[in-house]
Amino acid sequence: MGNSFKSAQFLMEARLSRAACGSADDCFDLGVAFSCGTSGLPIDLVEAHKWFNLAALRGSRQGQSMRAEIAEEMTAREIAEAQRQARALIASTQARAA
Template sequence: MANSLKSAQFLMESRRSVAAYESAEACFELGVAYSCGTGDLSVDLVEAHKWFNLAALRGSEEGQAMRAEIAEEMTAREIAEAQRQARAMIAATQLRAA
């Protein structure tokens, strides 16, 4: 069980670093991980929505579909928070690129 959690955490960290370089696929995979829970990690729909939103902004049609699907299970406040976090991530990525 501990190995499963460590593997899941490694996957998440590696995907986050790739996602920072604007990979739609990595963002989508993070969205899936957060929407389903990976290993012993809990489901976090706000994080999932954020990553699906970033994937969609980078051209992922699957990201668009999954974002819409999980939005049906979220409150307006949760969606707004996910969108705020996505905008912050975009701003941070743009600052690093400058």
């Protein structure tokens, strides 16, 4: 059981790294993981919205759809926080690339 958790944690860390660098699919997968609590992650709709938003910005229609779906379960403040976090991640990624 410990190996399964470590394996899931490694996969999530790798996915976070790829998603931060621009993969719409990885962003979408992280949105799913945070919205459902898969791979050992807690359910976190703000985090899920952030990743679905990033997936949508990178061309994912599924990301657009899921972002809208979970937004129905969130407050305006939570949505604003998710958007702020997405902008911050974009800015930090661009700063590292420069």
